[in-house]
Amino acid sequence: MTEKDKKVLENVFLANRPVACKICNGKLFYIGSGKYKCASCETEVYDDFGKVKEFLELNGPSPALLIAEKTGVSLDIIDLFLRKGRLEIIENSKYYITCEKCGCAIRYGRFCPHCARELLGGIQALFHEDTGECPKSSPKLKEGKMHFLHKK
């Protein structure tokens, strides 16, 4: 993803933000974490970031592809959040996204370093934009590895 792509995606995200309440057309106020509240009927509305965050909170770690499918937010936008650190998937977080191939926890990207090496080949895979990083000490990571071994 180039800087230019990021700028374009950021503009798409900004353009997609809700501006008025769908129920009463009231004014919306930003209340944080991608959530907005209607000033007159108090309905809560989410922008793309809020939708993804809400989905992860309800469903736990999920492949980026599934998040995109369920929230209707495009993969590119989800990628943008992860790359910008907006999803706050940090070490020891309860929520991670998962490698699309083996299902182990990753903090960003689409594949864990192991699968990226298999899929994309060689050391350059580690620098590929789809390659994520595994959390260092997460129980989810161990689960993911066990799952992976089991499948083999």
Ligand SMILES: [Zn+2]
């Ligand atoms: Zn309203």
Ligand SMILES: [Zn+2]
């Ligand atoms: Zn993997």
